[in-house]
Amino acid sequence: MTKFQFTNKSQFSNPKHFKLFSVWFLVFGICLVFGAWFLVIPAKAQTLSLGLWPPILEVIIMPGKAITQAYTITNSGEETIINTKILPFEPSGEHGNISLGGPTSTEVGPLQNEPQFSFDNANLSLGKPFRLRSGEVAQVILKIRIPENCPEDDYYDTLLFNTPPGAKIGQSVSRQAGTIGANILLTVSKDGQPLRKGEIIEFKLLNCYLARLLPFCFTDSLSQPEFLLRVKNTGRAFFKPFGEISVGGLLGQKGEIEILPENILSQASRQINGQCQTEEKIYPCPLTWQPKFLFGPYRAKAELAIGNQEEIKISAQISFLALPFKLFLTVIVAIFGLILIKNRLRIRA
Amino acid sequence: MIHGKTQTKTESHGIWSCAFLFTSVLFCLLPCFSVLARSARAKNVSSEGYNIQMGDVNMGAGLPTSSSYNLGLTGGQTAPGLFAANGYQILSGFWYIKTIIPFSFTIDNLAIDFGTLTPNQFSTKTNFLTVSAGGAGGYQVTASESAVLTSSGGTASIPNTSCNGGTNTCQDNQAKPWTDFSKYGFGYNMFGTDIPTDFLDSTYYRPFTASTSAIIMSSSDVTRNPPSNTAGATVTYQINISGSQAAGDYENYILFIATPTY
Numbered sequence: 001m002t003k004f005q006f007t008n009k010s011q012f013s014n015p016k017h018f019k020l021f022s023v024w025f026l027v028f029g030i031c032l033v034f035g036a037w038f039l040v041i042p043a044k045a046q047t048l049s050l051g052l053w054p055p056i057l058e059v060i061i062m063p064g065k066a067i068t069q070a071y072t073i074t075n076s077g078e079e080t081i082i083n084t085k086i087l088p089f090e091p092s093g094e095h096g097n098i099s100l101g102g103p104t105s106t107e108v109g110p111l112q113n114e115p116q117f118s119f120d121n122a123n124l125s126l127g128k129p130f131r132l133r134s135g136e137v138a139q140v141i142l143k144i145r146i147p148e149n150c151p152e153d154d155y156y157d158t159l160l161f162n163t164p165p166g167a168k169i170g171q172s173v174s175r176q177a178g179t180i181g182a183n184i185l186l187t188v189s190k191d192g193q194p195l196r197k198g199e200i201i202e203f204k205l206l207n208c209y210l211a212r213l214l215p216f217c218f219t220d221s222l223s224q225p226e227f228l229l230r231v232k233n234t235g236r237a238f239f240k241p242f243g244e245i246s247v248g249g250l251l252g253q254k255g256e257i258e259i260l261p262e263n264i265l266s267q268a269s270r271q272i273n274g275q276c277q278t279e280e281k282i283y284p285c286p287l288t289w290q291p292k293f294l295f296g297p298y299r300a301k302a303e304l305a306i307g308n309q310e311e312i313k314i315s316a317q318i319s320f321l322a323l324p325f326k327l328f329l330t331v332i333v334a335i336f337g338l339i340l341i342k343n344r345l346r347i348r349a
Numbered sequence: 350m351i352h353g354k355t356q357t358k359t360e361s362h363g364i365w366s367c368a369f370l371f372t373s374v375l376f377c378l379l380p381c382f383s384v385l386a387r388s389a390r391a392k393n394v395s396s397e398g399y400n401i402q403m404g405d406v407n408m409g410a411g412l413p414t415s416s417s418y419n420l421g422l423t424g425g426q427t428a429p430g431l432f433a434a435n436g437y438q439i440l441s442g443f444w445y446i447k448t449i450i451p452f453s454f455t456i457d458n459l460a461i462d463f464g465t466l467t468p469n470q471f472s473t474k475t476n477f478l479t480v481s482a483g484g485a486g487g488y489q490v491t492a493s494e495s496a497v498l499t500s501s502g503g504t505a506s507i508p509n510t511s512c513n514g515g516t517n518t519c520q521d522n523q524a525k526p527w528t529d530f531s532k533y534g535f536g537y538n539m540f541g542t543d544i545p546t547d548f549l550d551s552t553y554y555r556p557f558t559a560s561t562s563a564i565i566m567s568s569s570d571v572t573r574n575p576p577s578n579t580a581g582a583t584v585t586y587q588i589n590i591s592g593s594q595a596a597g598d599y600e601n602y603i604l605f606i607a608t609p610t611y
Contacts, residue, residue, distance in 0.1 A: 046459040051451030054441040055485035055609035061437035069441065074451060095569040096610030097489045100562070158608060165495075165602035166459025172507075174461045174498065174535075174586055175602040176476065180454045183611045192432030262486065263611050273569070284486070284569060 046166040048178040049077035058238075058263070059144065060187045060194070063152075066145040068120050071182060073140060073161055075132040080163045083129045084140070086117045089158050089183070091268040094230065098183065100158060115155050115186055116145040146188055154194075154237050154266045155186040185263060187237045194237035198306045200316040201269055202230040205300070208320065217320035221294045222327065225320070227287040229259070229302050232269040239264060241272065243304035243313075247289050249322075250296050255289045259304065294322035443486045450578075452488065454607035455479040461586050468592040469530050473585055478605065480543075480566060481579045485609030487569035488580075491562035493604050498535050498588070500597035507590060507599055509556030510534030521563045524553035533591050541582030543568040554587060557603060569610060 051074035059067060073082070092099035119126045120141035132138055142159060162179035187194050206226040208217040219225060231241055240261035247255045260275040260282070273284035303315040432438050442449065458476040466472050482488040498507040511534065512519035512527040519525035519536065524547040527536060536554035539545065543566045547553065555563065566582050 047455065047457050048459055049453065049455040051453035051481075053449055053451040053484060055452040055482075056441070056443060056611060058440040059437060060432060062432075065436040067437050067439060069439065072451065074453070076453070077455065091611070095567075096487055097564070097567060098608055098611065100606070100608075156611075160606070162604075162606075168600060169460050169462055172463040172466055172498065172588065172599045174463075175600065176456050176459045176461070177602055177604045178454060178456050178459075179604065179606040180452070181606065181608040182452070183609060185611060192438070265611065 047077040048080065048163055048166075048176070050075060050161060050163070050178065050180045052161065052180050052182050054182060056183045056185070058185045060189055060192055060237075061144070061146050062190055062192075063146050063150045063188060064148040066143060068141050068143045071140045071142060071159065072137060073132070073180075074137045075134060077134065079131065079133045081129045082132050083162050083164070084119075084124075084126055085160050085162075086126065086157050086184075087160060089156050091156075091265045091270075094269055094271045096262060096270065098156075098158065100160075100181075113147050113149045113151065115150065115157075115188070116147065117157070117159075118143045118145070144184075144186065150188050152188050152190060152194065152236070155184075155188065156265060157184045157186070158182065159184060185238050185265070189237070195235045196233075196237055196239045196307045196312060197235035198231055198233050198239065198241070198264065198304075198312075198314055200229065200302060200304070200314055201232045202228060203300075203302050203316040203318055204228050205318065205320050209325075217318065218325075219294065219320055219322050220326045221322050221324035223294075224291070225289045225294070225298075225300070225322075227257070227289075227300065227302075229272040229287055229316075230269055231264055231272055231304065231306075231314070233264040233266050236266055238266055239306045241304040241306050241314075243302070245287060245289075245300055245302045247298055247300045249294070249298045253291060253294070253298075255291060257287050257289055259287070259302075260284050295324070297321050442484060450481065450484040452485045452607075452609045453479075453481045454490070454605075456605060463586075463588055466588060466590050466594075468590050468594060471530070471587055471589050473587045475583050475585045477581060477583050478541075478566065479579060479581045480607055482568070482609060487567070487610035488607060489564050489567035489610070490605055490607045492537075492557060492565045492584075492606075493562040494557035494559050495602045495604070496559055498599040498601045500595060500599050502597065505595035505597060505599075507588060507594065508534050509558065510536035510554055510587070510589075511556065512536065512554055519553075519555050521556060521558040521561055522547075524548045524555045526552045527554040527587065528552050530589065533589050533594075535586070535588050538585040538587065539565055539582050540585065542566075542580040544582050551585070562604075562606065565605075 051072075053072045054069075057069055061067060075082075087100045089098040089100050091097070117126060120143045121139075124130055124140060126142075130138075158181040160179050160181045163177055165175035165177040168175060204227065205217050205219060206228050207219055207223050209220070210218050225247065227245055229245065233239060240263055241259065242261050243259055245257040245259065247257070258275040260273040262270065262273065262284075264270045272287065274287040276283050276285035297319060298321070299317065299319050301315060301317045303313060306312050306314060456476060456478055461474045461476060463472045463474055478490060480488050480490060494509075496506075497509055500506065510519065510527055510532065512525040513529045513532055517525040517527075519527065522545075524538070524545070534556065536556050538551055538554050539548045540551065545564065547555075557563075565584070566580065568580060
């Protein structure tokens with residue numbers, strides 16, 4: 001009876017049992033190696049992948065009021081700890097970029113008469129870290145409260161979600177930490193009609209030749225005029241300029257370039273983009289007019305509305321002359337070339 | 350009879366042996382299946398996360414608590430009637446982008462291990478940054494360091510690179526060639542889309558600084574790479590130490606900040 005019990009040590013003396021045990025041991029070993037291989041691979045490198053929506057929040061609000069906005073943060077990387085803070089920012093350059101600076105409102109606390117930020121979630125607080133699992137989508141409810149005595153002005157801040165640096169693995173290590181942010185443009189106004197003022201600080205043709213030598217701008221007939229338009233916000237509230245650049249020639253040729261209304265912050269300037277459109281979307285593109293052929297004098301006028309209901313308009317105008325000088329030069333070079341070839345042929349003859 | 354009984358027992362033994370073998374294999378393969386299943390789940394979650402987010406926002410989670418909210422309705426200008434009624438007016442997202450694709454940022458490796466450094470030899474490592482600005486008008490990524498690479502005891506450090514020096518002295522916002530093995534330090538090169546134009550080729554480096562954040566990627570054209578609108582760049586980190594560099598484990602951390610344009 002005991003002959004078939006594996007627990008009996010004497011069973012290994014049976015070749016059949018020994019063979020069976022060997023096969024089992026071999027299979028177990030192979031599986032163990034494969035299992036270990038699969039287990040090792042995911043631990044190779046720590047990754048960070050965060051998504052945030054909305055990327056921008058624009059608010060015009062009365063003193064004494066409060067609003068809430070839900071932010072959705074997605075962790076497509078590994079489980080991580082998220083720290084949150086709000087930092088004021090200033091515009092950097094003329095393409096809508098920001099420069100973060102100043103003390104964080106969560107570190108020193110904002111002044112009592114400035115906008116107050118907090119989280120409205122039951123389990124989350126601004127400035128306190130929280131855990132975000134891999135694949136988790138969390139919702140953060142940001143509450144913005146404007147004190148009664150808050151001055152009418154613009155306030156620009158960025159809500160930041162940052163992760164701690166990766167764990168130290170190895171000897172000489174540079175660890176990485178990532179932060180993702182969303183901008184908040186806040187205009188505090190009692191009547192919803194903040195002072196909006198602006199001016200066009202530069203309007204010119206970019207593909208303009210001999211501008212230093214001649215008193216007017218000179219472009220080629222075969223080129224497509226590309227304009228540079230820079231607008232400065234001289235008021236106390238951010239705005240979006242709406243409008244277009246209209247171009248007209250003496251020969252009745254006309255064209256329009258619609259501009260893309262992008263935010264220009266108070267006391268900052270911005271290079272304006274053109275507005276291109278497909279069936280699905282509107283997107284920024286250069287301020288380029290695309291006629292087939294230009295000839296003679298042209299006038300371009302940029303006219304923008306910057307206030308409410310288009311009551312405040314700013315404009316600038318330039319003139320330029322279009323001649324087929326590239327074509328003309330090509331013809332001259334070709335004629336000279338032909339004359340040169342003819343002369344050489346004559347000499348040889 | 351005894352012989353017959355023995356045969357029956359042998360057959361039953363065979364069945365039990367097979368069962369035992371099958372169970373053992375199953376037991377061994379379990380971790381593999383578990384790992385495989387976990388990877389698959391992570392992918393699904395990522396995919397689901399995207400869908401959930403879209404759904405969430407549409408259902409109201411992404412909406413502010415203002416009845417006057419309407420994406421793109423007023424184009425950012427104040428509608429006096431709505432403002433007077435509520436005391437506020439809100440616009441979430443870019444009015445001209447009719448999508449709620451999140452602004453996202455990915456770093457594929459959070460720890461750059463240089464291993465054991467050899468004096469007078471460049472040691473390089475890379476990681477990859479990805480930005481998807483689909484729902485934003487544009488973006489920028491800045492980089493700064495916590496401090497210079499410092500030994501664990503804080504007694505020694507590896508300075509930031511000044512590249513080849515002389516006319517080829519690099520700064521935090523100006524890359525220059527760094528090919529001279531006698532020039533020591535720690536720096537980085539960028540390669541990919543939306544990177545600063547001063548990184549002319551793979552020999553151009555900049556130092557990180559703790560005091561300022563340098564722009565390492567930026568774009569104002571959200572639709573440049575349709576349909577994903579994703580940009581990616583490789584950061585190459587390079588270290589070169591002198592023979593007199595004190596032995597030890599050195600470390601610092603680099604902070605990358607991705608922000609959308611306004």
